[in-house]
Amino acid sequence: MSTSTRTPRTSRRLAALAVGLTAVLAASVGPSFAAPHPSTGPAVTRAAAAAAPSVVNPGNQVSLQYDHAYLPMTATGGAAPYTWSAVNLPTGASINSSTGLISGLLRGSGVRTVTVTAKDTTGAAASTTFTWRVIRDACPRC
Known part of the structure; x- marks a missing residue:
């Protein structure tokens, strides 16, 4: 072989x-x-395109009526600084358009579906949606 x-x-x-x-x-x-x-x-030459912005979801929120809201929103990617906006916030809450901080005295009760949007300097936008439940306290002055 x-x-x-x-x-x-x-x-x-x-x-x-x-x-x-x-x-x-x-x-x-x-x-x-x-x-x-x-x-x-x-x-x-090839310029690297900036990544699109992404808004970090804070998770579903639960608060008591007449509590102070303090929820800082954050975003990643895109070209900072961001311009912030929000729809369907609980009564008494608002968002700071330059910092993304949601704050205020929560006066109403109920469940809301909140959408927060961040727009970067190039005009690209991203948003996230979460629920915010405001519970009426049985004894707010006790």
């Missing part, structure tokens, strides 16, 4: 694969990252 080793053939295949892969990568990356050449004009 004769035995043959396949290492020379395998080595040649791997070498050919490496050369081919190098050629493909060089062709796809090529001039977009190359330095300017007098005959080709300026090099093409």
Whole structure:
């Protein structure tokens, strides 16, 4: 019986694969990252796009009527500073448009679905929605 080793053939295949892969990568990356050449004009540069903003969900809120609300909202990504807005806040609460802080004396009771939106300096906006339940205390002055 004769035995043959396949290492020379395998080595040649791997070498050919490496050369081919190098050629493909060089062709796809090529001039977009190359330095300017007098005959080709300026090099093409690619600016990284800023990530879209994302508003962090604070989770569902439960408060007692006549308590003071203090809920700082936060956002990530985008181009700070953000402009904040909110819809359907409990009665007596408001949001600071420059800091994102929701505060105020909660005067009404009930369950509300609140939507908070942050808009960055480029105009990109993101929002989050959560429920806020304000419970009427059985004895608010006891």
